[in-house]
Amino acid sequence: MAVDRLLPTDESIDLLALVRDLCEHELAPYAAHAEETETFPRGAFRTLGKAGVLGLPYPEQYGGAEQPYEVYLQMLEEVAAAWMSVGVGVSVHTMTSYALATFGTDEQKGRLLPDMVGGELLGAYALSEPQAGSDISSMTTRAVRDGDEYVLNGTKAWISHGSHADFYTTFARTSDDRTHGISAFHVPASADGLSFGAPERKMGLTGSTTTLVNYDDVRVPAANLIGSEGQGMRIALSALDSGRLGIAACAIGLAQAALEAAATYAKERQQFGRSIAEFQGVQFLLADMAAAVESGRSTYLQAARRRDLGRPFTQQAAIAKLVCTDAAMKVTTDAVQVLGGYGYTREFPVERYMREAKVTQIFEGTNQIQRLVISRDLLRSV
Numbered sequence: 001m002a003v004d005r006l007l008p009t010d011e012s013i014d015l016l017a018l019v020r021d022l023c024e025h026e027l028a029p030y031a032a033h034a035e036e037t038e039t040f041p042r043g044a045f046r047t048l049g050k051a052g053v054l055g056l057p058y059p060e061q062y063g064g065a066e067q068p069y070e071v072y073l074q075m076l077e078e079v080a081a082a083w084m085s086v087g088v089g090v091s092v093h094t095m096t097s098y099a100l101a102t103f104g105t106d107e108q109k110g111r112l113l114p115d116m117v118g119g120e121l122l123g124a125y126a127l128s129e130p131q132a133g134s135d136i137s138s139m140t141t142r143a144v145r146d147g148d149e150y151v152l153n154g155t156k157a158w159i160s161h162g163s164h165a166d167f168y169t170t171f172a173r174t175s176d177d178r179t180h181g182i183s184a185f186h187v188p189a190s191a192d193g194l195s196f197g198a199p200e201r202k203m204g205l206t207g208s209t210t211t212l213v214n215y216d217d218v219r220v221p222a223a224n225l226i227g228s229e230g231q232g233m234r235i236a237l238s239a240l241d242s243g244r245l246g247i248a249a250c251a252i253g254l255a256q257a258a259l260e261a262a263a264t265y266a267k268e269r270q271q272f273g274r275s276i277a278e279f280q281g282v283q284f285l286l287a288d289m290a291a292a293v294e295s296g297r298s299t300y301l302q303a304a305r306r307r308d309l310g311r312p313f314t315q316q317a318a319i320a321k322l323v324c325t326d327a328a329m330k331v332t333t334d335a336v337q338v339l340g341g342y343g344y345t346r347e348f349p350v351e352r353y354m355r356e357a358k359v360t361q362i363f364e365g366t367n368q369i370q371r372l373v374i375s376r377d378l379l380r381s382v
Contacts, residue, residue, distance in 0.1 A: 003256060003297075005074050012071045015056075019075045022051055023082035031083035034207045035352060038199070040164050041207055042122070044086045045093070049119010053079070054093060058101055062113040069242070070304040073249040077297070080253030084356045085207035087253055091246030092160045096123030096169045098239045099184050103227040112167075112186065124165035125243075126156040126187070126213055127236055133158070134369045136171075136236060137179055141215060143172035148222050150174075150185065152193075152215040158363070162211030163196040165189055170215070171232045182232035186224040193218040204355035242307070244317045244364050248300040248324035251360045252293060255328040258335035258353045259289045265339050265348070276338075285338060289331045296324040315377040322370040325360035332357040 002020065007013050026047050034041055048054055056072040058064030067075075072094075080087025097116045100108055115121040132139040141154025152172050159168070168187045175181035187194065197212030227235055263286055266277035276282050303316035332354040336343035343350050361367045 003077075007071060007074070008068065012067060015052075015065070015067070015071070015075065016078070018051060019053060019078050022047065022053070023078055027079065027082040027086055031085075031207075032349065032352070034083075035085065036206075036346075038206045038209075040161075040209050041083070041086050041089070042164060044083070045089060045122050046119045048079070048086070048090065049117070054090065054097075054119050055117025057094065058097070058113065058117050062101075062109055063117045064113075068304070068308045069245065070301055070308055073245055073300060073304050076246060077249045077253035077256070080250035081257040082253075083207075084250065084254050084353075085205050087250040088205060088247070089161065089208055091243060091250055092125055093123045094246060095239050095243035096125045096165075096167075098242055099169050099226050099235050100186060102238070103184070103231065103235050104186075108186070108223070108226070116167075121166040122161060122164065124159050124161040124168045124213070125239070126159055126168045126170040128158045129155060130157045130212075134365060136182070136233065139171065139173060139182065141170070141172040143174050143183060143185060145174075145222070146219075149219045150222060150225065152185065152187070152218040152220065154215050156213040156215075158200070158210055159213045160208055160210055162199075162209055162213050164209055168194075168213060169226070171236055172215075174229050174232075177230065179233050180230040182236070183229045184226040184232040184235045185220055186226060187215075187218065187220050191218045191220060202359070204352065204357075204359060240364060241314050241317045244321040244370075245300055245303055245307070245313075247360055247364045248296070248303075248317075248320040251324040251328035251357065252296045252300065254353055254357055254360070255289075255293045255296065255324075255331040258328075258332045258350055258357075259286070259293055261348065261350050261353070262286060262289065262335040262338040265342075269339075282338060285334055289334050292327040292331050296320075296327040299323045315374055318365075318370040318373040318377075321364060322367050322374070325357070325367060328357040328360055329354075 052065050055064035056067045060066045129139050143150040143152045166189050170185045170187045173181050174183040193216040195214045200210045269276045300320040303313050303320045306313040335350040
């Protein structure tokens, strides 16, 4: 049951048809096997890049489609519904590219952005560290200026696309100032001294590789500094606002897939001489699932519209991330319940959906951190 999307232009409607075709033929048929074998879907990102999906919110002059975020997020939801690891990967790549696209120089954009949005360069967002997750200002990775280069040393943790990415948007300390001593760098994967830990053994999103990234005297040209020294905290938090909307859309895509699987099963499963979809208990469960999905979708779209209008959306992005990911966890759990014993087996995809939903409440800031962001923003305005 395809979602009836409310899109603003004929161009975006045509884009939806393209994305749905790609999801049906290039993503969905391969998702289960890739997740089971923990195979990183690099080819899927190239396919989406060539189709223009990776560049949806970025300027046309650099190969992007210059679509509103409202449109990009709805396309992202479609991708996540077909294959969550790829949906999250697109969101991570878009957030990773955001730093350079928004704060980079014209030279940097001209040199790097076309391949980023075209899928030739896949990005990773190197912000978190083993002891610096929610508390960004406690990071210890350092970048020291040495002539026309910076030398980076430290370790980043929980890095999606680790060892598979072509570049790492890396945040490192350039001074001891707690909040103004962090800077951002474009670090190519080919840089000497860059190495990776073993992939994390995760509950879900097993097709998306997550590793430590080690920087041992990694040298990058000073021309790869994004923005100015000390601007990294601002860049990181700004990117996370948009990234949280991406995770919100992915979570609703996953929840939509679970809802559709549960509804289809309920109509087919016979008990006591009729389908279980005819029982009020199941109908009410499905109704609550549908309400959660629609409510979450409306929440992230409202935040995206604020972003498109150039209005502040930090609080709304945090609300969307909180509401949508909690909805995904509930809807996927309820989908397992509708399928009963079969829902607990790998014969049906809903058990995978439930495992994949959990991490959405954790990354891009835990949902407890979202509550802090919301409450602080709210109280500042009172």
